[in-house]
Amino acid sequence: MRLSDALHLTGAQSVALCGAGGKTTLLYALAEEARRDGRRVLVTTSTHILQPEETGVLHFFHEEQVDDFSSICLPGQIAVVGTPCGQKKITGIAPMNVDAAMQAADVFLYEADGSKRLPVKCHNATEPVVWFGTDTVVGVLGLSALGKPAQDICHRWQLDPLFAALPDKMLDTDDFVRLALECRQAAGYPHNFTVCLNQCDTDGLRDAAREIASQLAIHGISCAATCFAGAQPEITAL
Template sequence: MVFIYKNNELCERMSLSEALSVNTSVISVVGAGGKTTLLHRLEDECVRKKQHVIITTTTKIMHENKPYFLEDTSIGKIKDTLGKFGRVWIGSRDLISGKTAPPAKEILDEIFWWELPILVEADGAKRLPLKVPAEHEPVIPSQTGHVVSVYGLDAIGRTLESTCFRWERAAQILEKGGEEFVTAKDIAILASSHKAGRKGCPPYAQYTVVLNKADSASKREAALEVCRELNVRGVENIVVTSLHSKKL
C-alpha cells in the first residue's frame, strides 16, 4: 500500500513512483527502515512502465547475483544491459567487505546527465528503522534533484538505542536518553532536522519523507501523527508505505 498525506488524510496511490513523482532525474535515498526495498519497488515499477532505470550507490550495498547487477563496469556495458533488461545496478566490488561500492567517478559523472531515472542509495543504516548520519554522511551527489528520506514506523514504542543507528546523535537532537521510547513526534523531529533527515539535501532539491512499515491500522494512525508533526515543522511532501522485502 502507498499513500500520500494530503488535507490531514492518507490518500492511496496506485504506485510508489506516482506518489514520489519519479521522473528523469537523480533521486538520492537516505535514512533507514527500508531504503533497499524502496529502490527495488521503484525499479520494478519503472520496468513495468517500460522506462529504463539505473540504480547505484555512493556508499555500499549488498551484491546481488543478477545479470543486470554490474561491478567494475563500463558505459558500453551499462547501455547494453539497459537494452536487454530495462534496468541496471552499477557499482564496483569492495574486496575487503565483499559488498558493492560506488562505481568509478567518471561513470557517475556521465550517467547523471542521462535522461532517465537514476536511483542512488546514499546512506547506510545497519538494517535499523532509524538513522542519524555522522559528519561524513549521507553522500548525496550534487546532481540530485530529489532526496527521499526513509523512516521505519516500527521504531515507535521501542527504545531509541535499539532502533536507531548512531542513536547517541539522535539522543542529542531529541534531548532524551537511549533507554527512552521513540514517539511519533521524535520521528518528525528527526525527519525535519538539518542534522538528521535533511542533512546534505541540496537547497534546490525536492525533499520527501517516506514513513515505511505502515502494516496495520494502528501503524497508519501513528503515521498520521508523524505527518501532522512534519507539516508543523515545514515538511509538506510525505509518503506512507507498507513495502515488503519480497520483490513484486
C-alpha cells in the same frame, strides 16, 4: 497507487534514498515500477549496498567493465553498477562517472547512506553522500521503531541530543518528525525532499504515519506510507 506518485517523484530523473528502515527494498521497488513502464533504469550507491542477485530483467555490471553506460541501460531493464568490495557488498559509481551514468538512464536511483539494518538513524558529518544533479532525496524511516528504546533501534543514536541524554527514551511521533527534519538538513539543498514512512503494517501505525505527515506538512515536506511485507506493496500518499 504508484510509488512514484505517492512520493511525488513524477518527473524526477535522479533520486537518492537515505535514512533507514527499508531503503534497499524501496530502491528496487521504484526500479521495478520504472522498468515496467519501459524506462531505462540504472541503480547504484554513493556508499555501499549488497550486490543483488541477477534475474531476467536485473543485471549487475562491474563498473570497470562498463565503457559506455548507455550500452547497459536498456528499456524495460534494470542495470545495477558497482564494484565488489567484499562481504557480498559493492561500492558505487566513481564520482567522475556519475554525470555520464545519470544521462544514460531515464531513471537513476541510488542509496546515499547506511543504517546497519536498523529502522531509524541519525547522520554524521560525512553522510548522506548526495551527488550533484540529484533531483529528489527520499528520507526513509521505519515505523517499527515506534515505542522502542532509542539505543536499541536508532543507528548512531548518540548524535541526537535528546537520545544521548535519554538512551532508553521510547520513540514517539515527535521523534520521527525530528529525525525526518534532521535527514533533510543532512541531505542539503536544493534537492526536493520527501519522506517514506515504511513498515506501516497496522492500523495503529497508519494512524501514527498520518500524525507524522501532518506535522511534516507544516515544514513543506510530503510523505507516503508503505509496507512491503505482503505479496503486493501497500502504498498510501499522506
